[in-house]
Amino acid sequence: MQFELTKDFLEQIENAINNKEDGFLLESLFDLHVADLNLILVELSTDQCKYLLTILGTEKSAEVVAELDSDIRVKFLKSFEPADVAVLLPYLDSDDAADLLNEQTLKTREEVLSLVDDQEVVEHLHELLRYEEDCAGGMMGKELVKADINWTVSQCIQEIKRQAENVDKLYSIYVVNDKDKLLGRVSIKKILLAPKQTQIADLYEEDLISVDVFTEEQQIAQIMSKYDLDAVPVVNLQGKLVGRITIDDIIDVITEQAETERNLMAGISENVEQSDSVWNLTRARLPWLLIGVLGGLLSAMLLGVFEDPLSKYTAVAFFIPLITATGGNVGIQSSSIVVQSLANKSAFDDTVTAQLFKSFIVSLLNGVAIFVLVIIFTYAYQRDYNLSLVVGTAIFSVVILSSMMGTVTPLVLEKFDVNPAIASGPFITTANDILGIAIYFSIVKLLIINVAL
Amino acid sequence: MQFELTKDFLEQIENAINNKEDGFLLESLFDLHVADLNLILVELSTDQCKYLLTILGTEKSAEVVAELDSDIRVKFLKSFEPADVAVLLPYLDSDDAADLLNEQTLKTREEVLSLVDDQEVVEHLHELLRYEEDCAGGMMGKELVKADINWTVSQCIQEIKRQAENVDKLYSIYVVNDKDKLLGRVSIKKILLAPKQTQIADLYEEDLISVDVFTEEQQIAQIMSKYDLDAVPVVNLQGKLVGRITIDDIIDVITEQAETERNLMAGISENVEQSDSVWNLTRARLPWLLIGVLGGLLSAMLLGVFEDPLSKYTAVAFFIPLITATGGNVGIQSSSIVVQSLANKSAFDDTVTAQLFKSFIVSLLNGVAIFVLVIIFTYAYQRDYNLSLVVGTAIFSVVILSSMMGTVTPLVLEKFDVNPAIASGPFITTANDILGIAIYFSIVKLLIINVAL
Numbered sequence: 001m002q003f004e005l006t007k008d009f010l011e012q013i014e015n016a017i018n019n020k021e022d023g024f025l026l027e028s029l030f031d032l033h034v035a036d037l038n039l040i041l042v043e044l045s046t047d048q049c050k051y052l053l054t055i056l057g058t059e060k061s062a063e064v065v066a067e068l069d070s071d072i073r074v075k076f077l078k079s080f081e082p083a084d085v086a087v088l089l090p091y092l093d094s095d096d097a098a099d100l101l102n103e104q105t106l107k108t109r110e111e112v113l114s115l116v117d118d119q120e121v122v123e124h125l126h127e128l129l130r131y132e133e134d135c136a137g138g139m140m141g142k143e144l145v146k147a148d149i150n151w152t153v154s155q156c157i158q159e160i161k162r163q164a165e166n167v168d169k170l171y172s173i174y175v176v177n178d179k180d181k182l183l184g185r186v187s188i189k190k191i192l193l194a195p196k197q198t199q200i201a202d203l204y205e206e207d208l209i210s211v212d213v214f215t216e217e218q219q220i221a222q223i224m225s226k227y228d229l230d231a232v233p234v235v236n237l238q239g240k241l242v243g244r245i246t247i248d249d250i251i252d253v254i255t256e257q258a259e260t261e262r263n264l265m266a267g268i269s270e271n272v273e274q275s276d277s278v279w280n281l282t283r284a285r286l287p288w289l290l291i292g293v294l295g296g297l298l299s300a301m302l303l304g305v306f307e308d309p310l311s312k313y314t315a316v317a318f319f320i321p322l323i324t325a326t327g328g329n330v331g332i333q334s335s336s337i338v339v340q341s342l343a344n345k346s347a348f349d350d351t352v353t354a355q356l357f358k359s360f361i362v363s364l365l366n367g368v369a370i371f372v373l374v375i376i377f378t379y380a381y382q383r384d385y386n387l388s389l390v391v392g393t394a395i396f397s398v399v400i401l402s403s404m405m406g407t408v409t410p411l412v413l414e415k416f417d418v419n420p421a422i423a424s425g426p427f428i429t430t431a432n433d434i435l436g437i438a439i440y441f442s443i444v445k446l447l448i449i450n451v452a453l
Numbered sequence: 454m455q456f457e458l459t460k461d462f463l464e465q466i467e468n469a470i471n472n473k474e475d476g477f478l479l480e481s482l483f484d485l486h487v488a489d490l491n492l493i494l495v496e497l498s499t500d501q502c503k504y505l506l507t508i509l510g511t512e513k514s515a516e517v518v519a520e521l522d523s524d525i526r527v528k529f530l531k532s533f534e535p536a537d538v539a540v541l542l543p544y545l546d547s548d549d550a551a552d553l554l555n556e557q558t559l560k561t562r563e564e565v566l567s568l569v570d571d572q573e574v575v576e577h578l579h580e581l582l583r584y585e586e587d588c589a590g591g592m593m594g595k596e597l598v599k600a601d602i603n604w605t606v607s608q609c610i611q612e613i614k615r616q617a618e619n620v621d622k623l624y625s626i627y628v629v630n631d632k633d634k635l636l637g638r639v640s641i642k643k644i645l646l647a648p649k650q651t652q653i654a655d656l657y658e659e660d661l662i663s664v665d666v667f668t669e670e671q672q673i674a675q676i677m678s679k680y681d682l683d684a685v686p687v688v689n690l691q692g693k694l695v696g697r698i699t700i701d702d703i704i705d706v707i708t709e710q711a712e713t714e715r716n717l718m719a720g721i722s723e724n725v726e727q728s729d730s731v732w733n734l735t736r737a738r739l740p741w742l743l744i745g746v747l748g749g750l751l752s753a754m755l756l757g758v759f760e761d762p763l764s765k766y767t768a769v770a771f772f773i774p775l776i777t778a779t780g781g782n783v784g785i786q787s788s789s790i791v792v793q794s795l796a797n798k799s800a801f802d803d804t805v806t807a808q809l810f811k812s813f814i815v816s817l818l819n820g821v822a823i824f825v826l827v828i829i830f831t832y833a834y835q836r837d838y839n840l841s842l843v844v845g846t847a848i849f850s851v852v853i854l855s856s857m858m859g860t861v862t863p864l865v866l867e868k869f870d871v872n873p874a875i876a877s878g879p880f881i882t883t884a885n886d887i888l889g890i891a892i893y894f895s896i897v898k899l900l901i902i903n904v905a906l
Contacts, residue, residue, distance in 0.1 A: 161645065161646050170641060188641050189620075192613055192645075193617065207486075225701075227486055228488075228701040248678075251678050251703075251704065254707055255678065258707075258711035261711075261715065262718070262792075263789070265719070265785075266785045266788075266789035266877060268789065273794050273797065281815045282818045285819060286818075288782065288786070289783060292779055292782040293779055293826060293827065293848075296774055296775025296779060297830050299778075300831075303770060304771055304834070307767055317756060318752075319749070319753050322749025322752060325745050325748060325749045325777065325882065326749060328778075328781070328882065329879050330742060332720065333720055333721055333742070336716070337726065340715065340727075341728065344726065358731060362734045362738065365735045366735060369743075373743070378753075381750075381754065399742075424718075426782050429781065429782070437774060
């Protein structure tokens with residue numbers, strides 16, 4: 001039942017565009033879901049796309065443009081005159097229209113808005129554009145169905161018929177007083193099931209979860225998934241119902257958040273994919289690699305300080321990768337467990353001290369296991385009791401300290417409003433490399449140089 | 454408007470339970486959303502929970518139990534008799550009931566089912582339990598509203614009233630023929646807006662996205678987010694409508710998938726949180742750390758092979774962390790870009806060869822930049838032309854080869870049906886450490902030992 005784009009079909013479409021076979025194009029494309037249409041569009045040239053949209057008509061074009069990925073849309077709309085964009089806006093859901101305008105320069109935005117005829121649309125958009133894009137005010141759509149608390153079910157159904165024209169997905173009907181203050185909700189199901197003369201006042205639920213215009217997207221996502229909501233009403237600071245956020249937007253928030261986190265962990269600064277240009281891929285990766293390289297060069301200078309023991313006891317150098325790798329692994333584990341817990345905060349989370357203490361116990365257990373393994377191996381390998389003790393002690397200390405660093409870093413970042421997932425990326429491994437080397441060679445100096453040998 | 458659990462309130466509840474103040478408990482808890490009730494439950498002892506559920510009644514208890522996290526529910530239900538569980542089932546959505554039964558042993562499951570009176574419920578559950586939990590058949594609920602294609606709108610509304618009793622969220626009405634074969638859908642909005650005598654046959658949309666019972670959860674998530682669906686109907690292999698999957702379940706799938714990926718990247722084998730027990734945290738972390746430690750010990754043995762150059766040219770050791778860290782960083786970057794692209798497959802993805810070629814070009818650019826930086830630094834630091842050339846060449850080669858490894862590994866894992874995100878975890882850093890050392894010292898031997906010195 002799902003559409004799959006084949007090379008053959010794409011060629012047919014390209015030929016049809018080049019030969020202006022409008023009938024064929026309409027017939028084969030008009031009934032496609034816009035998500036599928038867009039698979040085709042991204043494969044075409046801008047001119048071909050524009051031709052296709054002309055044939056598909058304004059309403060369909062608006063749907064297509066709304067569904068495009070933000071970065072593709074920005075490029076695509078560059079070839080549009082403000083008037084071409086303005087005709088699309090009234091066909092878009094207000095939240096999509098606001099997103100589209102937000103991607104434009106301030107000048108283009110104003111030009112486009114000045115060319116929209118429908119004054120209600122312009123007003124709605126001006127309202128939505130006032131808010132940051134990642135808070136409820138910037139995410140909400142103006143499309144919703146509301147009922148006055150003084151209506152009956154049959155009045156309500158009449159009104160739904162009128163209001164629902166512009167509302168794609170109904171979900172709930174919001175109940176307001178005559179000043180538009182949000183009082184509660186009534187489900188479509190109840191409206192359908194109730195006798196016609198029932199008062200909305202007797203039917204509606206007062207316990208309603210709403211967010212205010214300044215609630216941040218991540219908090220909205222948390223609320224909606226916690227309470228299994230399809231849509232959440234947005235109120236202004238006076239409690240007036242001003243918009244609605246639907247679950248499809250929240251899925252995007254959740255997906256993007258996961259991608260951002262993965263990128264931070266991997267050390268990639270933009271949302272790139274393997275299919276992006278070589279230049280974009282390089283730009284997203286090089287800065288993070290350079291952080292690691294600079295850390296590596298710092299490590300080299302640090303090791304230079306220990307040239308003397310290194311030159312006398314070459315075997316000490318063999319265990320450098322063991323120390324740095326283990327430090328990195330422990331650090332990433334600790335920080336991502338903390339990052340995950342920060343994302344699912346609960347009322348009775350441990351205090352920072354308690355968290356540190358627990359991390360300490362866990363790293364103690366891990367440290368002991370690793371200590372034993374390393375001591376045995378090192379002795380078997382080098383038959384040098386002192387060296388095994390040094391390496392074992394060093395790795396034990398590295399496990400404990402890297403675990404502490406990995407636990408504290410995300411907590412500190414969170415305090416300073418920086419995404420704590422950064423703590424699971426190249427920064428932590430780089431910092432732990434240097435820390436590990438410092439610990440290792442301090443112990444080397446202490447145990448081998450001064451005492452044992 | 455949101456509930457927040459305070460220590461005070463929790464204490465009041467605990468006292469009320471201990472003093473059996475049923476009135477107070479009912480008054481303060483009955484109207485809470487189950488998601489909030491559960492925040493309280495997880496803080497109480499099992500006996501306190503059971504007492505609370507008795508007071509709240511069977512229907513509310515069923516909602517509470519359905520909403521519990523799977524691992525908490527398993528522990529909690531251990532103190533329940535099969536008969537206690539059986540009375541809850543008819544109040545649960547069928548998909549939640551099936552999940553609950555799936556967590557029990559086969560014996561308990563059959564015992565519980567034998568004690569359920571409602572034979573329709575038993576039949577539905579037997580059907581759902583036949584499927585794997587992570588495919589459409591195991592995820593779907595039996596609750597949905599369907600209309601016969603031969604009905605009129607007013608017949609349909611009558612039927613909705615009857616069927617909708619058990620259906621929490623209506624979304625669409627599915628249109629079937631008299632053999633229950635899925636033909637299409639009609640939105641509630643259309644039903645509300647259409648004249649009463651309209652035929653469903655004239656109103657319904659034939660273009661409907663559905664999944665079959667064996668579709669896997671990740672594919673369902675992709676389809677639903679691509680097409681912005683609130684619910685998707687599930688058909689059996691004969692095209693008969695057998696269930697429905699709603700968006701709230703898909704949000705859980707997306708969230709869990711992101712968590713699994715993050716854990717694989719961080720080297721954590723179970724879904725643990727900072728609040729889990731020390732034992733669970735250790736068990737989830739130690740195996741991955743040991744992989745890294747074994748890799749480190751292998752590196753030590755590999756370095757042992759190069760004892761001779763190391764003892765002669767100590768400065769060579771200074772750059773070991775630089776080489777291993779850079780290899781690790783490049784490898785993780787490359788693999789996570791590929792993992793991301795695998796998750797968003799498109800029709801015209803590059804072939805493996807084309808992907809490798811592109812990775813090669815990107816790593817070439819990164820490699821050149823890093824080469825220049827490292828050459829300059831090393832020369833400035835050690836004033837040794839040969840050493841800078843060796844370190845520069847080594848790091849350049851490491852960037853290229855780690856990038857290739859990072860690109861190929863997830864593709865190979867995917868081929869063998871292993872989660873490719875493993876390639877961004879400790880495995881890749883460990884493998885790249887060893888690879889990096891081998892490259893570095895091969896070049897050391899080639900350039901310093903044999904040629905230059």
